[in-house]
Amino acid sequence: MINLSLSELGAALAAGQISSVELTQLFLDRCARENPRLNAFICLDQARALDAARAADAARAAGRAGPLTGIPLAHKDIFCARGWRTTCASRMLENFVSPYDAHVVGLLQDAGMVLVGKTNMDEFAMGSSNETSYFGPVKNPWDHTMVPGGSSGGSAAAIAARLVPAATGTDTGGSIRQPAALCGLSGLKPTYGVCSRYGMIAFASSLDQAGPMAKSAEDCALMLNAMAGFDARDSTSLDRPAENYTRLLGEPLAGLRIGLPREYFAAGLDAGVHAVVDAALDQFRKLGAVTVDISLPNSGLSVPAYYVIAPAEASSNLSRFDGVRYGHRAADYSDLADMYCRSRAEGFGAEVKRRILIGTYVLSHGYYDAYYLQAQKIRRLIARDFQAAFEHCDLIMGPTAPDVAFPLGAKSADPVQMYLNDIYTIAANLAGLPGMSIPCGFARGLPVGLQLVGAWFDEARMLGAAHQYQLNTDWHRAMPAGL
Amino acid sequence: MSLNLEQVFRAARLARLAISDAEAERTAAQLNNIFALIEQMQAVDTTGVEPMSHAVDLAQRLRPDAVTEADRRADFQAIAPETEAGLYLVPKVIE
Numbered sequence: 001m002i003n004l005s006l007s008e009l010g011a012a013l014a015a016g017q018i019s020s021v022e023l024t025q026l027f028l029d030r031c032a033r034e035n036p037r038l039n040a041f042i043c044l045d046q047a048r049a050l051d052a053a054r055a056a057d058a059a060r061a062a063g064r065a066g067p068l069t070g071i072p073l074a075h076k077d078i079f080c081a082r083g084w085r086t087t088c089a090s091r092m093l094e095n096f097v098s099p100y101d102a103h104v105v106g107l108l109q110d111a112g113m114v115l116v117g118k119t120n121m122d123e124f125a126m127g128s129s130n131e132t133s134y135f136g137p138v139k140n141p142w143d144h145t146m147v148p149g150g151s152s153g154g155s156a157a158a159i160a161a162r163l164v165p166a167a168t169g170t171d172t173g174g175s176i177r178q179p180a181a182l183c184g185l186s187g188l189k190p191t192y193g194v195c196s197r198y199g200m201i202a203f204a205s206s207l208d209q210a211g212p213m214a215k216s217a218e219d220c221a222l223m224l225n226a227m228a229g230f231d232a233r234d235s236t237s238l239d240r241p242a243e244n245y246t247r248l249l250g251e252p253l254a255g256l257r258i259g260l261p262r263e264y265f266a267a268g269l270d271a272g273v274h275a276v277v278d279a280a281l282d283q284f285r286k287l288g289a290v291t292v293d294i295s296l297p298n299s300g301l302s303v304p305a306y307y308v309i310a311p312a313e314a315s316s317n318l319s320r321f322d323g324v325r326y327g328h329r330a331a332d333y334s335d336l337a338d339m340y341c342r343s344r345a346e347g348f349g350a351e352v353k354r355r356i357l358i359g360t361y362v363l364s365h366g367y368y369d370a371y372y373l374q375a376q377k378i379r380r381l382i383a384r385d386f387q388a389a390f391e392h393c394d395l396i397m398g399p400t401a402p403d404v405a406f407p408l409g410a411k412s413a414d415p416v417q418m419y420l421n422d423i424y425t426i427a428a429n430l431a432g433l434p435g436m437s438i439p440c441g442f443a444r445g446l447p448v449g450l451q452l453v454g455a456w457f458d459e460a461r462m463l464g465a466a467h468q469y470q471l472n473t474d475w476h477r478a479m480p481a482g483l
Numbered sequence: 484m485s486l487n488l489e490q491v492f493r494a495a496r497l498a499r500l501a502i503s504d505a506e507a508e509r510t511a512a513q514l515n516n517i518f519a520l521i522e523q524m525q526a527v528d529t530t531g532v533e534p535m536s537h538a539v540d541l542a543q544r545l546r547p548d549a550v551t552e553a554d555r556r557a558d559f560q561a562i563a564p565e566t567e568a569g570l571y572l573v574p575k576v577i578e
Binding site: 095096097099192193206207232235236238298300301303304305307308315319322323324325326327328329333334335336337338339340341342344345348353354356357358360361364370371373374375376377378379380381383414415416419429430431432 | 486490491493494495497498499500501502510513514516517519520521522523524525527529532533534535536537538539541543544546555558559561562563564565571573574576
């Protein structure tokens with residue numbers, strides 16, 4: 001039961017083989033047993049989950065069940081959920097109980113999914129290893145001495161350990177795709193604007209995008225069907241006709257043109273990961289796709305440009321945490337300015353403060369043109385590279401991360417080494433493109449992710465290609481030993 | 484390019500972050516490593532390139548200036564550090 005896909009779980013519920021209460025209890029028991037070792041959840045709520053499960057069973061009995069009704073789910077703790085503690089893994093929001101639902105939370109609730117808990121993450125989504133969480137690091141279920149990736153590391157670990165069948169994540173520079181790769185999952189970052197950011201605690205607003213994390217591409221497509229859609233409360237939400245993201249799952253791969261950016265297979269890529277990705281590409285060719293050599297000449301600049309743009313936006317977004325209306329307030333202070341300074345110094349962790357300082361600096365008088373404007377111009381060059389590439393191919397593929405999961409603590413003292421983990425994922429955020437990671441094998445016993453990047457709004461084709469690969473391979477069904 | 488302590492203190496002041504001398508020194512060293520990475524941008528000629536401020540080029544959507552939310556002041560103030568009579572309390576700023 002724990003390794004079934006969402007559509008299989010939906011079928012089992014529809015056939016009456018299991019009730020949502022039974023299914024939810026099964027996963028809650030797994031959470032209770034495994035979470036103390038993994039630290040994947042910041043908060044679990046058995047009573048509320050079972051209430052939601054009973055409501056789902058009642059809806060089904062009344063003939064009001066959809067494809068996801070009654071299936072358990074976890075939300076990354078960046079999504080506000082009414083009545084749930086929503087911490088963003090920060091001391092700043094340790095006691096913040098959200099008075100409202102994020103749009104995505106409301107949509108998945110409307111779809112009948114059963115929320116069991118909120119997952120751990122890097123503080124304010126700033127990190128690639130889940131080690132910046134105020135609530136402690138998450139362990140990778142494949143090897144408890146390794147990081148799960150980040151920032152959606154709790155969601156990734158929870159699914160990999162089969163504590164929930166699916167979860168939400170957010171991706172600003174790779175935070176869905178990189179942990180999906182490091183934990184052997186499928187995860188999708190949609191085109192910017194497809195999922196509403198309302199109620200999703202903001203990190204870098206021009207880059208942040210919510211997306212599904214699950215075992216397979218088909219599961220991601222079903223989740224995205226429920227998560228996508230226009231929302232007037234997000235000023236950058238795109239008003240487009242509704243799409244069925246499963247519609248191309250059956251499309252054969254014959255004739256699909258896959259672009260391989262030579263910059264993604266160059267120095268810096270682990271040899272073991274390289275070999276596994278090559279084998280996956282061979283499989284795609286065997287299934288009828290053709291691969292073409294492409295170049296993204298400015299992709300090497302994506303990390304530098306990102307570490308100007310994202311901190312700049314973060315420094316502005318995080319100025320709202322001042323200890324006045326909600327969040328942490330210092331116990332001792334002399335005046336208002338001192339209250340702000342101490343509350344923020346106590347409430348934020350080291351990585352968050354670092355990024356606020358970078359952002360404040362690059363936006364300050366005398367540096368704005370040299371850093372912020374230059375980064376925005378390079379962002380344009382990176383987006384143009386993709387535009388040119390998509391004239392020669394339908395999808396782009398390559399490694400999701402330069403290496404498999406690394407040991408806890410290995411990179412936490414060196415921010416630059418940590419940032420370089422996202423060297424292949426950041427460009428899609430800068431350009432606003434959809435991207436996903438799917439499991440494609442193992443190197444040194446740890447999962448390897450294959451990254452797919454689609455043209456703007458081409459999620460359905462990307463999901464279709466990933467699904468065809470998964471019909472012919474079993475990597476997405478692999479589970480850590482001992483489950 | 485290298486950030487000195489003075490610049491770190493200035494950024495911290497602008498960002499309303501209390502920072503100790505020892506912390507500022509550690510931070511300066513880390514920020515300098517990060518800026519060494521960021522400096523790679525300076526080698527690129529971007530003359531005539533339009534800055535891209537957003538992932539999608541879109542015009543700001545406007546809405547009618549109408550009240551759409553219900554009054555939930557009590558809910559919102561229930562999570563505030565300090566309130567009184569429906570007001571948020573902060574230290575006195577005007578004598």
